Amino acid sequence: xxxxxxxxxxxxxxLGGTDTKLGLVSDxxxxxxxxxxxxxxxxxxxxxxxxxxxxxxxxxxxxxxxPADILGIxxxxxxxxxxxxxxxxxxxxxxxxxxPVRTWLRELIDLPMVLHNDANAAAYGEFWKGAGRGxxxxxxxxxxxxVGGGICLNNDLWVGPGENAAELGHMVxxxxxxxCPCGNYGCLEAHASAKAVxxxxxxxxxxxxxxxxxxxxxxxxTAKRVFEAAKAGxxxxxxxxxRVGWALGLASGNLVNILNAEMFVFGGAMSGAWEFLYDxxxxxxxxxxxxxxxxxxxxxxxxxxxxxxxxxxxxxxLKEFGA
Amino acid sequence: xxxxxxxxxxxxxxLGGTDTKLGLVSDxxxxxxxxxxxxxxxxxxxxxxxxxxxxxxxxxxxxxxxPADILGIxxxxxxxxxxxxxxxxxxxxxxxxxxPVRTWLRELIDLPMVLHNDANAAAYGEFWKGAGRGxxxxxxxxxxxxVGGGICLNNDLWVGPGENAAELGHMVxxxxxxxCPCGNYGCLEAHASAKAVxxxxxxxxxxxxxxxxxxxxxxxxTAKRVFEAAKAGxxxxxxxxxRVGWALGLASGNLVNILNAEMFVFGGAMSGAWEFLYDxxxxxxxxxxxxxxxxxxxxxxxxxxxxxxxxxxxxxxLKEFGA
Numbered sequence: 001x002x003x004x005x006x007x008x009x010x011x012x013x014x015l016g017g018t019d020t021k022l023g024l025v026s027d028x029x030x031x032x033x034x035x036x037x038x039x040x041x042x043x044x045x046x047x048x049x050x051x052x053x054x055x056x057x058x059x060x061x062x063x064x065x066x067p068a069d070i071l072g073i074x075x076x077x078x079x080x081x082x083x084x085x086x087x088x089x090x091x092x093x094x095x096x097x098x099x100p101v102r103t104w105l106r107e108l109i110d111l112p113m114v115l116h117n118d119a120n121a122a123a124y125g126e127f128w129k130g131a132g133r134g135x136x137x138x139x140x141x142x143x144x145x146x147v148g149g150g151i152c153l154n155n156d157l158w159v160g161p162g163e164n165a166a167e168l169g170h171m172v173x174x175x176x177x178x179x180c181p182c183g184n185y186g187c188l189e190a191h192a193s194a195k196a197v198x199x200x201x202x203x204x205x206x207x208x209x210x211x212x213x214x215x216x217x218x219x220x221x222t223a224k225r226v227f228e229a230a231k232a233g234x235x236x237x238x239x240x241x242x243r244v245g246w247a248l249g250l251a252s253g254n255l256v257n258i259l260n261a262e263m264f265v266f267g268g269a270m271s272g273a274w275e276f277l278y279d280x281x282x283x284x285x286x287x288x289x290x291x292x293x294x295x296x297x298x299x300x301x302x303x304x305x306x307x308x309x310x311x312x313x314x315x316x317x318l319k320e321f322g323a
Numbered sequence: 324x325x326x327x328x329x330x331x332x333x334x335x336x337x338l339g340g341t342d343t344k345l346g347l348v349s350d351x352x353x354x355x356x357x358x359x360x361x362x363x364x365x366x367x368x369x370x371x372x373x374x375x376x377x378x379x380x381x382x383x384x385x386x387x388x389x390p391a392d393i394l395g396i397x398x399x400x401x402x403x404x405x406x407x408x409x410x411x412x413x414x415x416x417x418x419x420x421x422x423p424v425r426t427w428l429r430e431l432i433d434l435p436m437v438l439h440n441d442a443n444a445a446a447y448g449e450f451w452k453g454a455g456r457g458x459x460x461x462x463x464x465x466x467x468x469x470v471g472g473g474i475c476l477n478n479d480l481w482v483g484p485g486e487n488a489a490e491l492g493h494m495v496x497x498x499x500x501x502x503c504p505c506g507n508y509g510c511l512e513a514h515a516s517a518k519a520v521x522x523x524x525x526x527x528x529x530x531x532x533x534x535x536x537x538x539x540x541x542x543x544x545t546a547k548r549v550f551e552a553a554k555a556g557x558x559x560x561x562x563x564x565x566r567v568g569w570a571l572g573l574a575s576g577n578l579v580n581i582l583n584a585e586m587f588v589f590g591g592a593m594s595g596a597w598e599f600l601y602d603x604x605x606x607x608x609x610x611x612x613x614x615x616x617x618x619x620x621x622x623x624x625x626x627x628x629x630x631x632x633x634x635x636x637x638x639x640x641l642k643e644f645g646a
Contacts, residue, residue, distance in 0.1 A: 080614050136484035151581070155478060160583025161459035164614035167580040172573055172611050174509070175497045184611055186497070250495055257490040258474070258581065260483025288495050288507055291403050291487035 004192070010075040010317045011056055011111070013116060014309030017041060017093040020052060020305070024059050025314035027038055027071070027322065029129035031307060031321040033063050045088075045099040053108035072244025072321035073113040076121030080164050114320040118309055120166060122302075123150020124157045126265045130303040131323045132197065135263035140302065141168060143270035146181070153259065157316065171251050191247035194223035194270055200240045201226045211236035227273045231239060234300070241276035242264060248277070249284020249299075256297060257291045260291030267302030274301055329639060333389060333640045334379055334396040335439060339634030340416040343371075344629070345378050347386055348637035350645065351393070354630060356386050368411075368422040376431035394450035395635030395644035396436040398424060399444030407437045437643040439480070440467050441632055443489060445625075446473020447480045448635025449588045453626040458586035462578055463625065464491060464571065466593035469504070470512040476582065479640065492516070494574050514570035517546035517593055523563045523635070524549050534559035550596045564599035571600065572607020572622075579612045579620060588627030597624055 007042035014021040023034040037055050060067065062311075078091040086102025088094075103114050116124075116222050123132075123140035132152065142148040149168030151158045167313060169189035170182055171217060177186030177200065190196055201221050205214050211219060212234045229237035248266070255261040264281075267273070278299065286294045304311055332355075337344040339362060346357040360378050362371060383390065401414040411417075425436050439447075446455075446463035455461035455475065465471040472491030474481045483489055492512035493505055501522065513519055524536050524544050534579030535557045536544060544644025552560035571589070577586040587604075589597070601622065609617045627634055 036375055049553045158582065161585055162579075162583040162615040162619060165581065165583040167613045170580045170611070170613045171577045175573060176499060182613060250498060254577070255581070256485075257493045258488065258578070259481065260485040260488040262484055278452055288493070289494045290490045290505060292485040296485060 007069055007071045009070050010314035011059070011070055012310030012312070012314035012317070013052060013056070013073060013075045014121065014313060015052070015075070015077040015094075016118070017078070020048075020055075022052070022055050022059055022308050023307070023310035023314065024065065025311060027318055029311055029315060031311065033059060033296065034310065035059055039094070039190070039307055043092045044132060045094070045096050048094075049099075049101060049104045050108060053105060067109065067111055070111050072317040073105065073109075073111050074121065074315065074317035074320075075113055075115045076118040076313040077115060077241045079117040081115055081117060082163050083115055083159060084146040084163065084262055086113065088115070112317075112321050114274070114312065114317050116159070116316050117150075117164075119148035120150040120157055120159060121312035122267060122304075122308035123152055123166070123265075123312065123317060124315050125304050125308035125310075126267070126302050127152040127157075127312075129311055130308060130316040131265045131300045134262050135298075137259050137261040138263040138265060139168070139252065139261045140265045140267060143192065143194075143266060143268035143272075145194050147192075147193050148268070151259075151261070156244060156319070168251065168255075171254060172248060173250055173254070188247060190250045192244045192251075195243060197223040197226050197240055197270070200243060201237070204236050204240065209236050215235060222319065227276075230273065230276050238276055241273050244270070244273075245277035245280025246284035249281040249286070250288050251279065252299070253288025254299075255287040256285065260292060260293070263295050264297070264299045265302050266299070267308060271301055291301050330392055330394045332393050333637035334382070334393055335398065335633030335635070335637035335640070336375060336398045337380070338362065338375070338398065339418075339441070340401070341373060343378075344633050345375070345382055346630070346633035346637065347382050347388065348634060349590045352634055352638060354634065356382060357522055357630075357633065358382055362417070364417045368419050369427060371417075372422075372427045373426060373431060376428060379432055390432065390434055391476060393434055395640040396432075396434050397638065397640035397643075398428070398436055398438045398630045399441040399636040400424065400438060403438040404438055404440060404501060405439055405486050406482060407429045407486065409436065409440070410552060414544075418480070422426040430532050435640075435644050437640050439482070439636065439639050440473075440487075442471035443473040443480055444635035444639060445590060445627075445631035446475055446489070446588075446635065447638050448627050448631035448633075449590070449625050450475040450480075450635075451632060451638040452634055454623045455586050460584040461588060462491070462575065462584040463588045463590060466515065466517075466589060468517050468589035471591070474582075474584075479642070481613055482569045486561065487607070490499050491574065492549065495578070496570060496573055515567045515574075519559060520549050520563055520567060520593070522547040523566060524560070527559050527563065532559050536560060546593060550599075553596065553599050559604065564596050565603040567593070567596075568600035568603025569607035572609070573611050574605040574610025575604065575620075575622070576608040579608065579615050583615060585620050587620070587622045588625050589622070590631060594624055
């Protein structure tokens with residue numbers, strides 16, 4: 001890639017189902033300015049891209065930055081997608097199929113752009129400027145309704161030859177276990193997602209366990225409510241999170257055995273239950289690692305919060321278009 | 324590394340519990356000459372290394388090759404070991420602890436040497452000159468009493484920051500499953516090793532299933548016997564191998580989801596049961612992959628047989644000391 005040393009600014013985009021975050025980011029990974037716009041996924045994809053382009057222009061204008069001062073745009077989107085082709089292939093939560101994001105954006109704002117999976121962009125953000133700095137093999141889990149992930153190694157994001165690596169939520173750890181939303185059985189996601197927390201909570205209630213959750217209406221049994229109960233001292237609720245942590249630790253142990261991963265970073269809403277997860281993560285990992293001592297493996301919370309996506313996307317643009 | 328373009332020859336060593344194989348290998352990966360010596364693991368480690376050095380000198384002499392014509396030695400050994408330090412840390416089947424193989428060998432034969440795990444050396448051999456040629460992410464399984472492995476990516480062997488990556492046999496796929504010799508539960512090795520075949524055969528007999536294996540003495544129930552029964556049409560024996568294949572396929576699916584691995588190579592004695600494994604491998608993998616189509620994933624038998632270790636070790640020496 002040609003690189004103009006005088007250009008030190010980047011644009012990062014984090015496209016979400018509800019909101020899209022945009023950032024003007026320095027080559028040191030500092031957010032200089034940012035904005036958030038509604039994605040409006042109900043509108044045609046072209047419409048969404050046009051509003052993102054307009055917002056990026058606004059962001060440049062209010063910072064008195066010329067497009068010529070920008071090295072490139074990093075764009076994080078739900079996948080699956082192709083970085084090589086710059087195309088979002090199929091994202092159920094946006095309803096997009098084969099959307100040529102790079103081509104369209106280039107028509108609207110004349111800057112080079114690199115497209116990446118949003119969880120991967122967040123992983124690179126944490127690796128570049130967050131909790132994973134300096135690690136050789138870093139794994140990010142995004143814990144939410146599902147379980148996403150990203151892997152950084154060799155000082156780079158690992159996307160794999162099929163461009164869809166790091167589907168960590170669908171690592172099978174218990175093939176006779178509960179069915180995952182993906183259809184398969186015993187995936188990590190079936191044990192460590194917010195949905196798994198709800199399933200376990202309902203299971204405990206069904207079994208007649210003594211828990212404050214019994215009093216809730218069915219629709220009110222959410223991972224958040226289970227967390228609140230755990231905070232309030234509910235032992236059953238605490239045990240549910242312990243099981244989530246143990247499954248995450250076991251899956252992490254697999255990644256230690258496979259890759260010698262040594263830094264595990266936990267982001268996403270469910271990582272807020274850290275106080276009920278951490279010990280169990282260590283316990284689950286210790287049970288499954290073979291040759292690497294547990295003392296060499298770190299388990300930490302993500303540091304960049306909501307900004308991991310735009311910082312990581314900008315970092316990936318720097319990697320692609322920088323010197 | 325400095326490299327002398329005129330040197331095109333390598334030495335490969337494959338240290339085993341019973342025999343040690345040595346090869347004079349060209350930089351094109353061709354074995355020009357080879358020999359096999361008894362390892363004599365009952366003797367002190369220094370003794371073993373001295374006999375290996377003497378054999379290497381003999382190999383050079385009978386080929387009229389000077390040490391000065393050799394780029395370097397690649398040495399494959401059972402692990403765990405440290406490539407960085409050139410030390411075998413702890414190998415139960417040799418009874419070695421902290422043996423400084425590189426230092427000792429260098430005292431006896433003045434050539435640079437690189438030490439690698441034997442399964443990793445075999446993996447690199449298959450990647451460089453065998454069944455895995457041209458793949459972007461290749462996984463080798465060595466199927467025997469246990470399940471070993473190696474991973475090649477980015478055109479190199481992946482050893483990981485802890486130097487003990489690719490312990491594929493200890494990937495947990497069934498955490499409520501049978502106990503593995505390592506102590507943990509539901510490892511791939513507990514489902515896909517020769518020991519697992521025997522356990523499953525005994526289980527079928529115990530359950531009163533109709534199988535020719537019933538007539539054997541307990542000590543005669545071996546993986547080889549189960550294979551022979553399968554060959555002779557025994558449906559129960561065939562189903563046992565089907566289960567092994569399915570577990571290997573499932574574990575492979577995990578590696579597709581994690582790394583986008585796209586080439587799986589199966590070596591070791593148990594891969595001889597390929598005709599009863601292949602369909603089940605594909606089935607198990609198809610069940611667990613998320614975003615990569617099964618058509619893009621290859622499952623093949625290893626091609627280099629017993630020579631994978633010396634060819635791979637030589638290839639790793641070429642990588643380390645070559646131009």
